[in-house]
Amino acid sequence: MIKRQFNILSTLACSSLLLFASSTFAMGEPESSSINAQSRSTSQFVVNGQSITYQTEVMAESLNFPWSLTFMPNNEILISEKSGQLKRLSSDNKIDSISGVPSVFFKSQGGLFDTLVDPDFANNQTIYLSYAGGTMEANATHIASAKLVDNQLTELKTIFQVTPDKKGPVHYGGKLAWMPDNTILLTTGDGFDYREKAQDKQNLLGKIIRINRDGSIPSDNPYASSQAYHPAIYSLGHRNPQGITYDNQNNRIVMHEHGPAGGDEINYIEAGKNYGWPVASHGKDYSGASISPFKTYQGMQDPLIHWTPSIAPSGLAVYAGEQFPEIQGSYLVGALAGKELRLVVKNDNQVVEQLSLLKELDQRIRDVRVDSKGIIYVLTDGESGQLIRISRN
Numbered sequence: 269m270i271k272r273q274f275n276i277l278s279t280l281a282c283s284s285l286l287l288f289a290s291s292t293f294a295m296g297e298p299e300s301s302s303i304n305a306q307s308r309s310t311s312q313f314v315v316n317g318q319s320i321t322y323q324t325e326v327m328a329e330s331l332n333f334p335w336s337l338t339f340m341p342n343n344e345i346l347i348s349e350k351s352g353q354l355k356r357l358s359s360d361n362k363i364d365s366i367s368g369v370p371s372v373f374f375k376s377q378g379g380l381f382d383t384l385v386d387p388d389f390a391n392n393q394t395i396y397l398s399y400a401g402g403t404m405e406a407n408a409t410h411i412a413s414a415k416l417v418d419n420q421l422t423e424l425k426t427i428f429q430v431t432p433d434k435k436g437p438v439h440y441g442g443k444l445a446w447m448p449d450n451t452i453l454l455t456t457g458d459g460f461d462y463r464e465k466a467q468d469k470q471n472l473l474g475k476i477i478r479i480n481r482d483g484s485i486p487s488d489n490p491y492a493s494s495q496a497y498h499p500a501i502y503s504l505g506h507r508n509p510q511g512i513t514y515d516n517q518n519n520r521i522v523m524h525e526h527g528p529a530g531g532d533e534i535n536y537i538e539a540g541k542n543y544g545w546p547v548a549s550h551g552k553d554y555s556g557a558s559i560s561p562f563k564t565y566q567g568m569q570d571p572l573i574h575w576t577p578s579i580a581p582s583g584l585a586v587y588a589g590e591q592f593p594e595i596q597g598s599y600l601v602g603a604l605a606g607k608e609l610r611l612v613v614k615n616d617n618q619v620v621e622q623l624s625l626l627k628e629l630d631q632r633i634r635d636v637r638v639d640s641k642g643i644i645y646v647l648t649d650g651e652s653g654q655l656i657r658i659s660r661n
Contacts, residue, residue, distance in 0.1 A: 526580060
């Protein structure tokens with residue numbers, strides 16, 4: 269069944285509700301030192317007629333193209349840098365580099381991507397990393413597992429590799445997420461020049477992949493017994509998904525993906541479904557040419573919402589926690605082109621409002637996560653990226 273579409277243009281006026289204060293941040297040492305979160309700023313936004321005051325703090329600075337953050341036990345945070353470094357921020361704001369990270373193909377959009385902490389980390393010390401591996405002529409998205417002992421990765425091994433290899437340094441996907449049964453979801457991009465492969469049933473470009481923690485294929489994957497499909501495929505027809513999470517409140521997978529010039533999407537992912545790219549899209553090619561005459565197509569899933577023009581979404585979280593009960597169940601989306609944190613407010617399955625947060629930073633937002641207390645953390649993109657903590661004032 270084709271879902272009702274939501275046109276982003278009708279909601280952009282909501283950003284006028286925001287009130288922001290200017291902020292100045294203190295500098296910190298990037299490695300093996302304490303980061304002083306001395307500089308704090310207070311800002312406001314209005315949602316559902318309620319004014320909410322919040323505080324931002326810079327927890328780490330001078331990060332080299334940070335790509336993702338992951339919460340660990342003991343209030344620690346793992347931060348991956350696209351350039352191939354993995355950092356560990358302790359509860360007392362000391363940041364250290366972790367050795368033993370796999371060699372990555374770092375060029376353009378390629379590099380070290382996401383991290384996951386094993387549900388049984390206290391006993392097995394295992395983490396998982398996604399990254400681009402290979403050369404300019406032949407590269408692919410990989411997943412590796414390793415044990416994190418002190419500040420070193422040991423027993424590193426590749427457990428999964430997207431096939432076939434592609435040429436060029438763009439559109440990897442690379443986001444990881446846990447399912448409730450402790451299987452792993454991986455998003456893969458279409459490789460840009462290979463967009464038709466997003467519809468290829470044997471090709472893993474432009475897909476969501478589901479694997480077990482050892483890299484094997486779950487027997488209940490939608491195409492596990494099919495001769496026509498690659499058994500690792502969970503869903504297909506994606507362009508370049510850089511946000512995915514499991515919404516525990518509603519028991520569903522939420523993801524977003526980059527469109528071309530327009531047509532960024534949020535989708536609810538169901539096993540075995542086709543999400544249309546490049547057969548159907550709300551975007552156009554960068555040249556202005558039409559990619560497809562279809563915005564919707566029978567038998568393919570329409571997005572919950574689409575953004576045209578693009579905001580370039582990166583990082584996704586479903587809000588749950590005590591800090592901001594007014595936005596419970598809303599989606600937080602980092603925006604690279606938009607230089608904002610986009611708040612998507614919902615009522616059941618209907619989007620009722622969208623707000624642009626953190627515009628005063630004038631920085632590309634690369635990732636966003638919410639901890640167990642409902643405190644929001646974002647990473648800003650670039651050669652001097654920051655980790656910023658957002659809490660109730």
